[in-house]
Amino acid sequence: MTTAPHRAHFDFSITFANGGGMHGEGFRLDLPREDLSAEEIGTLLVRHLGLALVDEVHLRDLRIVEEPHRGSRGVEAPSGGGAEDRIVDLSHPIEAGMITYPGLPAPTIAPFLTRAASRERYAPGTEFAMDVITMIGNTGTYLDAPWHRYGDGDDLAALDLRTLVGLPAEVFHLRDAWSPERRGIRAATLADRDLRGSAVLLDTGWSRLFGTPDYAEGAPYLTEDGARFLVEAGVRLVGIDSLNIDDTESGGERPAHSILLAAGVHVVEHLTDLDAVPSRGARFTAAPPAIRGFGTFPVRAFATVPASH
Structure with a gap:
């Protein structure tokens, strides 16, 4: 306990x-x-x-x-005590008609084989449903691979699973550290920890607006200097519970995407429930299917939290 x-x-x-x-x-x-x-x-x-x-x-x-911990150095998590680890789902469920990003098409889901029709194909008492989903890769909680930004970058099928599974999670709980007047998350905010090899997850609280018109306006984002700092710190993945890792209201430039993906650092957008993950000590997983010639696809992102937390 x-x-x-x-x-x-x-x-x-x-x-x-x-x-x-x-x-x-x-x-x-x-x-x-x-x-x-x-x-x-x-x-x-x-x-x-x-x-x-x-x-x-x-x-x-x-x-x-x-008050929940924010990740101060010198305060380590207690060692475990026999209870089971906790799994925290950090993904938005995908359903027909949902809007993830304004202007992008919503997914459609239609039956290929209904249960009723399948009864004619199988033995009595045996039935199946087979369905077709049509969606853009930028749907729900998704991962950007380098190929999303660069034509010569790794596509989803080329990603090393070691950079996607069981990464040390460094969660920055920033709900009280940004404001509508200062939406950008800067390098100085992220500089108090050793981040090498980790998944840096930015908890801004913006996911509470997911699925509403307000989600698309005034969203927090990672600044250019913040992205450069994370690359130099040796992180493997950066995730955010916001509309975009970049400021979509500043024109067509996307410095955070460009810097992170050029360095082979994966980006996960539209996370949720990051407040349920401790600042340190959890493990993060977000693995997309291995699709060739594709740079973005939904993931079932989750954190494995030791029982001691």
Whole structure:
């Protein structure tokens, strides 16, 4: 049995043994447990910020609240205890007529062989349904391979499953970190962790609008400098629960797609329910069918969350 996650809210002042200092207001920090002293929280703060030669740490207006963790460094998940892992489905179900992206066709589903008709082909008591779905690859929750952007890039059939299955999930819970006036997710927001080999998942909360007209306007996105940072950090996949990894309201340029896919970093768009996945410790899977000459297709994206979370 696990306890609820807690975070500390505080202002701070730090002085350094070799001179100088720094201050912060309204800082928030994940806690491994709720009964930490101010001194222990100060030590966690230093570890999280990666500071050296610290002399003194002073915290002010310290409050400890029950709140989901955001991925502070120095706060590791507890080890497991025998319960089963949890699977979190991060995909939107596909159904006839659904609109994923404005202007793209909705899927149609029609029977090829109905159950009633199949009874004439099989033994008594045996029946089957066979159906035909017609849809664009950009439907529901889908993955972009390099071929989606570049004619000489890998198509869906060429993707290495090691880059799609069981990736360490680094979830950035950003629902309180962007605004309609500042929709772009920048490199600095993603710079507090080691991301090499991971699936970086951007939880903006925008998926709550999926299927409504509001989903298409004012959506959060990854900035160009954010995309470059993730490539340099060595990530394998970037996912977002928004309309697009790029800002579709800034014209025809698509810097995030261009940068990520040129580097072989897969993109997954239209994720959902990322708030149910911890900041660290889960594994992410999003594997499309192996289709030659195709660059985008729906995936059943999911996170495997250890029982200890």
